[in-house]
Amino acid sequence: MGDKNGNVYRGERGGLAGLSNLGNTCFMKCLVHTPPLVEYFLQDYSEDINMDNPLGMHGExxxxxxxxxxxxxxxxxxxxxxxxxxxxxxxxALQFSGYNQHDSQVSF
Known part of the structure; x- marks a missing residue:
């Protein structure tokens, strides 16, 4: 699905899959269901990645x-x-290794 550049568009049959639970993955469900993130990452964003920043993650x-x-x-x-x-x-981010839960919470 998608065009010759590998771009996938909304409205096609895709998007019906969910995430397998590998433990500590609930936050990923929020990320993959955030429309602006989905739209951005389904396009060609490779030119936006700063691969040279020594403090960064080199786009990984x-x-x-x-x-x-x-x-x-x-x-x-x-x-x-x-x-x-x-x-x-x-x-x-080592706190996300393993299967410990890191649920979000609000402190007042």
Missing amino acids: LALAFGDLLRKLWSSGQTAIPPRVFKGKLARF
Whole structure:
């Protein structure tokens, strides 16, 4: 699905897949269902990535998230395991490694 550049568009049959629960992945469900993120990452965003920033992630996390969204929107499967994205995230934010829950909360 999509055009010759690999862009996937809303309205096609994709987007029916969900995420397999690998533990500590609830926040990913929020991310993959945020329309502005979906629209951005289903387009060609490669020129926006700063691969040279020595303090950054060299685009690894953005590329993994984009790949995950493309799989969700074009797979035809019912569930996609977010292993690669979860692994990249854990490399850069150790609190997301393993299966501990990190639910969001508001403190007053």
